[in-house]
Amino acid sequence: MNDDISPVLKICVWVLLALVVAPLVVPVLMSVSDTPFITFPPQGFTTEWYGKVLTDAEAQGTFLFSLKLAGVVTLISLILGVPCAAGLVRYDLPGQGLILGLILSPLIVPLIVIGVALLQTFAMLGSRATFAQLVIGHTVVCLPYVIRTVSGSFVLVNRSLEDAASVMGASPLTVARRVVWPQVRPGICAGGIFAFIVSFDDYPISMWLADGRNFPVPLFLHSMIERSFDPSIAAMAALMIFFALLLVLMIEKAFGISLARLIS
Amino acid sequence: MTLLSRRRFAALSLSTLAAPMILSKGAWAQGKEIQIGIWGGSQGEFVRKNIIPQFEADFGCTVIAEEGFTLANVGKMQATKANPKFSVMFIDDVAIPTCRAEGLIEELPVVDMPAAAHLMPRFAYDGWGTGVAISVAGLFHNTSIEAPKTYAELWGDAYRGKLKLVSPKNTPSVFFLIVAAAVKSGKPFAEAQYLIDDSFDQVEALKPNIMNLFDNGPQAANEVAQGQADIGLMELSKYVYPYAAKGAPITMAFPAEGSFGGNNCQVLVKGGPNRDLAVAFMNRMLEAQVQKSFSEFALTAPPVSGIAFEEPTLKYIAYPETQMDSRGLFNPDWNFINTRRSAWTERMNGIFAV
Amino acid sequence: MTGLIATPSAIAEAPGALAPLAAKSAASPLQSGQHVGWLMVAPTILFLMVWFAWPVLSMVWLSVSAKVVEGVTVPGLTADNYLRLFQTDLYLRILARTARVAALTCLVAALLAYPLAIAIARGKPGLARIVTLTILAPLLVNVVVRSYGWQTILNKTGALAWALKQVGITGTPSLLYTEWAVLIACVHVYLPFMVMPLASAIRRIERSVEEAARVAGASRFRVFVRVILPLSLPGLAVGSSLVFSLAAAAYVTPQILGGNFSPLLGTLIEQQILTLNDWPFGAAISTLLIILVLGSNIVFLRLVNRRFAKWTGGSK
Numbered sequence: 001m002n003d004d005i006s007p008v009l010k011i012c013v014w015v016l017l018a019l020v021v022a023p024l025v026v027p028v029l030m031s032v033s034d035t036p037f038i039t040f041p042p043q044g045f046t047t048e049w050y051g052k053v054l055t056d057a058e059a060q061g062t063f064l065f066s067l068k069l070a071g072v073v074t075l076i077s078l079i080l081g082v083p084c085a086a087g088l089v090r091y092d093l094p095g096q097g098l099i100l101g102l103i104l105s106p107l108i109v110p111l112i113v114i115g116v117a118l119l120q121t122f123a124m125l126g127s128r129a130t131f132a133q134l135v136i137g138h139t140v141v142c143l144p145y146v147i148r149t150v151s152g153s154f155v156l157v158n159r160s161l162e163d164a165a166s167v168m169g170a171s172p173l174t175v176a177r178r179v180v181w182p183q184v185r186p187g188i189c190a191g192g193i194f195a196f197i198v199s200f201d202d203y204p205i206s207m208w209l210a211d212g213r214n215f216p217v218p219l220f221l222h223s224m225i226e227r228s229f230d231p232s233i234a235a236m237a238a239l240m241i242f243f244a245l246l247l248v249l250m251i252e253k254a255f256g257i258s259l260a261r262l263i264s
Numbered sequence: 265m266t267l268l269s270r271r272r273f274a275a276l277s278l279s280t281l282a283a284p285m286i287l288s289k290g291a292w293a294q295g296k297e298i299q300i301g302i303w304g305g306s307q308g309e310f311v312r313k314n315i316i317p318q319f320e321a322d323f324g325c326t327v328i329a330e331e332g333f334t335l336a337n338v339g340k341m342q343a344t345k346a347n348p349k350f351s352v353m354f355i356d357d358v359a360i361p362t363c364r365a366e367g368l369i370e371e372l373p374v375v376d377m378p379a380a381a382h383l384m385p386r387f388a389y390d391g392w393g394t395g396v397a398i399s400v401a402g403l404f405h406n407t408s409i410e411a412p413k414t415y416a417e418l419w420g421d422a423y424r425g426k427l428k429l430v431s432p433k434n435t436p437s438v439f440f441l442i443v444a445a446a447v448k449s450g451k452p453f454a455e456a457q458y459l460i461d462d463s464f465d466q467v468e469a470l471k472p473n474i475m476n477l478f479d480n481g482p483q484a485a486n487e488v489a490q491g492q493a494d495i496g497l498m499e500l501s502k503y504v505y506p507y508a509a510k511g512a513p514i515t516m517a518f519p520a521e522g523s524f525g526g527n528n529c530q531v532l533v534k535g536g537p538n539r540d541l542a543v544a545f546m547n548r549m550l551e552a553q554v555q556k557s558f559s560e561f562a563l564t565a566p567p568v569s570g571i572a573f574e575e576p577t578l579k580y581i582a583y584p585e586t587q588m589d590s591r592g593l594f595n596p597d598w599n600f601i602n603t604r605r606s607a608w609t610e611r612m613n614g615i616f617a618v
Numbered sequence: 619m620t621g622l623i624a625t626p627s628a629i630a631e632a633p634g635a636l637a638p639l640a641a642k643s644a645a646s647p648l649q650s651g652q653h654v655g656w657l658m659v660a661p662t663i664l665f666l667m668v669w670f671a672w673p674v675l676s677m678v679w680l681s682v683s684a685k686v687v688e689g690v691t692v693p694g695l696t697a698d699n700y701l702r703l704f705q706t707d708l709y710l711r712i713l714a715r716t717a718r719v720a721a722l723t724c725l726v727a728a729l730l731a732y733p734l735a736i737a738i739a740r741g742k743p744g745l746a747r748i749v750t751l752t753i754l755a756p757l758l759v760n761v762v763v764r765s766y767g768w769q770t771i772l773n774k775t776g777a778l779a780w781a782l783k784q785v786g787i788t789g790t791p792s793l794l795y796t797e798w799a800v801l802i803a804c805v806h807v808y809l810p811f812m813v814m815p816l817a818s819a820i821r822r823i824e825r826s827v828e829e830a831a832r833v834a835g836a837s838r839f840r841v842f843v844r845v846i847l848p849l850s851l852p853g854l855a856v857g858s859s860l861v862f863s864l865a866a867a868a869y870v871t872p873q874i875l876g877g878n879f880s881p882l883l884g885t886l887i888e889q890q891i892l893t894l895n896d897w898p899f900g901a902a903i904s905t906l907l908i909i910l911v912l913g914s915n916i917v918f919l920r921l922v923n924r925r926f927a928k929w930t931g932g933s934k
Contacts, residue, residue: 005741006838012733013745017752023767023806024759026777030770036511037490040770040777058312084662091655099659102666109674110867110911112884113904116891117673120680120901126347140670143662201760203870207888211349212299212330218870221762223331225769225874226480227304229489229507234770237763244758248751339895425791431878433893476795476877492774492792606894610708617881618711 024241031234038231049235059236062220069131069216070199073138077195080139081146082188088147089154107144111204114140119208130214137205142195149194153187193251293323296538298351298545301337302329303528305482306506307397307562315558319548325541333479334359334435341368341533351536352545356435357527358598360393369393369531376543379550379568384585387527387567395567396549397558399500399526400582400593401439402518404485409494411517416447418497419466423473426494428484431477432612436498438601439524441467441608442594443498446521453522453594457601460608468615477616482507489514500526505563505580525593528564559583678908681901691898699902709886709903716882717910719797720866723804724858727812730805731857735816736846750817753810761807765874768803769794772875795877803871808864812857819853820846852922859918863911883907 005013026040034044053059084103093099106114118137127133157180165175203218210219221240224233302308308331316327332340334356341353345368355363363369371391374380380394387395405411412418418427430436445463446456456463475493478484481503484496489512501516508515530546532539548554555566560573565583573583582588684691685698703709734753738746756764771777774792782790793799823846831841869884876882881889883903890900 005737005745009733009736010745013737013741013749016730016734017749020752020756020806020809022777023764023771023803024756026770027763027767037486038770039490040775040780080662080665083658087655087658091652091658093652093655093659099663102663102671106666106670108863108911108915109670110863110884110904110907112867112869112887113677113907114670114674116887116900116904117677118669119891120677120897121669121673123343124676128347128349136669140666143666147662197758201758203761204867204884207869212328218760218762221760221766222870222874223304225762225766226483227309229482229486229512233766237766240763241759244755244760247758248755252751335893339892342895433889475792476879479878487773490773490775492794609894610706613881614708616879618708618715 027234027237028241031231031238033231033234036230038229038234042231049230049232050239052230052232053236053239056232059220062215062217065215066200066217069134069138069214070196072135073142073199074192074195076135076139077142077146078188078192081143081191081195082150084143085147085151086154086184089151103147104144106141111141111202112207115205115208118205122209130209130211133209134206134214134216137209138199138202141202141205142198145194145198146191149191150184150187153184157183197247293325293541293544295324295326296541297326297328298536298538298541299328299330299349300352300354300542300545301332301340301350302354303333304331304480305503305562307502307528307558307564310558310561314561315548315554319545323541323544325538327545333433335433338363338368342366348533348536350533351538351542353531353533354396355393355529355531357389357393357395357529357595358435358438358602360389360529360531361599362602363531364392368534370534372532372546373543376540377547377550379547379552382552382568382570383550384567384569387529389529393529393531394546394550395527396530397502397528397562397564398567398582398588399502399528399564400516400518400591401436401498401500401524401526402516403495403497404488404499404504404514404516405495406488406491406493407513407515408491411495411519413520415443415519415521417519418473418495419447419470423494425473425475427470427473428476428478428488428493428496429470429474429616430481430484430496430498431479432609433479434481436500436524436526437612438596438605438608440498441612442524442596443521444470453524453596457596461604464611464615467612471615474616485512485514498524500528501580502526502528502562502564506561509563509576509580522592522594525588525595527567527595674908677901678905680898681905684898686896686898699899702899703902703906712881712883712886713906715797715880716866716907719801719804719868719872719880719882720862720914722801723808723865724812724861726801726805727809727861728816728854728858731809731812731816732842734809734813735820735850735853738813738817739820753813756806757810761870762874764807765803765871768799768806768875772799772802794875795879797876797880799875800868800872800880800882803875804865804868807868807871808861811860811864812854815853815856815860816850817853819850819856823849855918855922859915862914862918866910866914867907883910 029042030038030040031049032045032047033039033042034046034048035042087093088096088099115137118133118140122133162175162179165179166172170178200216201218202216203222206216206219210216217240221236224236302311308329312329316329319325320327330340330350337353337355338359340350341348341363344350345366353369360369369392372380372394374391380388383394387398389395403411403415417423430440441460441463442453442457444466445451445459446453448463448466449456449459451459478487478496481499484493484499485504485507487493488496489507491513504514504516530549532542532546536542549558550568552568552571555568556571556573558564559566559571559581560577563577563580565581565588569585571583573581582591582593681699682697683695684693685696686692703713734749737749738753741749769776772792772794773779774794776792776794779790779792782788793802827849828841828845831845832838836844866882867884868882869888872880872882872885876885883906887900887903887907890896890903
């Protein structure tokens, strides 16, 4: 295949890519500055700030909290979403259009509005179970991703294999386990990963529901930006960037899922 | 615990004075939990990292702290009024009358708060709250520039785009409005505070000099220290001096028109969970030892009398009480201001947010 | 990564999302055990009814069923919240700014996205992969961190000022805390949502069409204007609807980079609810934001359908 791109366009592309990564590179540079204040260009070299962030009990606590929250949200989204996706694909339910509309609409309503609406509802119910509130809020926005991804993989299941297995005398459970599961597993994994990421990175829902004890990473980062004077905030931003790169590697290599599915 | 060991405990406890208190603390507070609303900045950090852990260790309880500013903390109390979530709230003196009128807080059981004995009467608020940290409010500026002698100078062209102004969310924003009214009318703060409604043209005249409105005192102090802006206006000294003491190129200035008292207080939430523990925590906040280290860290003055400070700390705070009087710190008429505050906020937004 | 989460793409992508589900009816004739199907979807439907539909609808209801007068909530059917919204200069201006920032973000993102999308669709596999990864990987970085990154670049003593100083330019005003800063960061954060739909639209264009034009002597630019641009309009519309909705609902980015000088509707909601405790008015602003986003999605989609049918002459 020959390259159809003009040199001018190529230069444009590289400049744009540089601009895209610049706001991610600059904090990483600043994070090693051996000065008590954030400066650009960085002066000297130290890993002191990384040590400070990694040993900070609050930062650790909030990271573990977000992992726990995202884990629970992923689990619940899959428990609800996988059967739902399968049901939608396998059965012709009356009012399917309406059902789909309901499932996909959390993607249209602005998150900040979903968050405030949930806060109002929880206040009305007199609920004080903050963790459960956060799980519910995140699950609402994770479900559409899970269902979309998983239903895609159910559609691709080869029905004749199932029929063949049934004819050969396999029980429905065996068919599900031995024939269907291997085919839909990648879709379910992808759905789970996306749910995890969406929950781990959520700000606009958490900002309404979180409290002092249930304080996810994005809110913690925001409060650090406001109160931290030294380059430790840059170090924390850098750590988040490395964490994201690790996720990219995991998604692309370990799971073999194309990143492009994130927004397709 | 067996009868024998309980007797031995009783005997032991009689042998020292402190022991009975500690034992009784552990007994009733064990496993209880309260949520409190505090402020941010280094002051909040000290509460979270020093005062609370020690209190939790002494009482075997859990204290969950959530950072916020006065109006947001009042909002949290209003939102959870039917089913209070917080037990103790840190707010500025400005909001005490409102909270009292709306039935959000209750009168303190002073008998259960031995440490309140030394509370200065001016910080007792008729028993509806106590001061916890007293700041002075004024300007903060980068040490590389010379501070203006009067607030009126800030309206000059020399400061174009170089000022950071506190956002209307925060208490010191009211101080700014009083300053603007004083600059316009030439009257002292005590009279100018009633002229704010007619002084918004003066506020608007400052707009070209304002770089941005800041929500967050520490962040603004940081940016001024970095030289991104020359002056920040109207902030409590507690957000500035701790960084100045650490060597950041920033300090406070108090122009000729006068300075304001910034009174951080604590209140007891009406019907909040574990009231007894909440009262014990409020008492802890007033204990001499806590107040001394707290004040030295945040560089604020204690609301209780009889605490001795070293020279480096005294340099930053208005203490003892005679110092507070001689500096003539102005405390606005909050009852008058509170009824107008939301209208002023909207007018400020109308000037700056468009 | 607010962006990733918020893909209000459902409408825009409805055809795509529905396609596999529509295909299944052909694959599987109506099954007798329909109740099993209901059992499988019911928990999700119930969950979303209770924790999504009901909260959002009751929020909308609140905006017309109560108002706050001098700090006290007065129940009763009322249009006052909306009248206040549309009669106060301040709120109209913030509404206008929200629409302006969202529209400009769309426009700038579209301009920048074309070269990148063409590189993905038409470049050598290696280049296409590098561009795709570089565009998408930032989506995994938290939006707070990305906004912070721009803060370190745009502030008065930041990387941009330093770079300008190296080439002898000093004394330029700081971009931080201006609408420009908000715009720049929004474009950066939401660019992937423009690039990917465009790239897939361009990929669908037959190379033979381009080659024919080139053989006939058209310059690269003319090929772009006459072939790629018109044929990629569906992708542009999908991308625009995504970027517009995301930017209109942005909260974190204007918060970190706007310095209270450039609040958008999202900031206004937060202020009304958390600071001023005016829930009914906050609910009215929320409703307005939903309408703005829904409206833009519908407009862009109409554009797609009409143009798409026209340009392709119905041959999909």
